[in-house]
Amino acid sequence: MVSPLRHSERDVPGAAYLDLIEAVERGAVDGDNVLDFPVGVSDTYIVELSTWARMTAILLERIISDAGSVRRAAKFLDVPRSTLGSWRVRAKRELA
Numbered sequence: 001m002v003s004p005l006r007h008s009e010r011d012v013p014g015a016a017y018l019d020l021i022e023a024v025e026r027g028a029v030d031g032d033n034v035l036d037f038p039v040g041v042s043d044t045y046i047v048e049l050s051t052w053a054r055m056t057a058i059l060l061e062r063i064i065s066d067a068g069s070v071r072r073a074a075k076f077l078d079v080p081r082s083t084l085g086s087w088r089v090r091a092k093r094e095l096a
Contacts, residue, residue: 040066041076057091064088 045062047055064084067073074084 040068041073042066053094057094060084060087060091061095 041063045059047058047062049055050058063077064070064073067076070084070088071081074081077084079087
């Protein structure tokens with residue numbers, strides 16, 4: 001079992017991770033370990049190594065395609081539709 005961290009130790013890198021491990025061990029984080037993905041949206045995507053902008057553009061287009069619409073993809077990504085739309089315009093420029 002992970003020992004509790006004193007307040008001064010919580011500011012060190014990895015402290016939040018240790019807190020999460022401790023919470024899971026104590027059963028404080030409840031759940032069935034199932035993520036709720038919309039039908040068609042994968043829980044894993046593989047993107048070919050390229051520039052960061054190109055990789056994110058490809059990933060974004062795949063998520064939108066798998067979700068079936070920009071509206072459903074925005075809901076899945078938990079961002080406003082207008083934000084996703086502007087990301088998509090930028091992504092299309094990157095892929096052109």
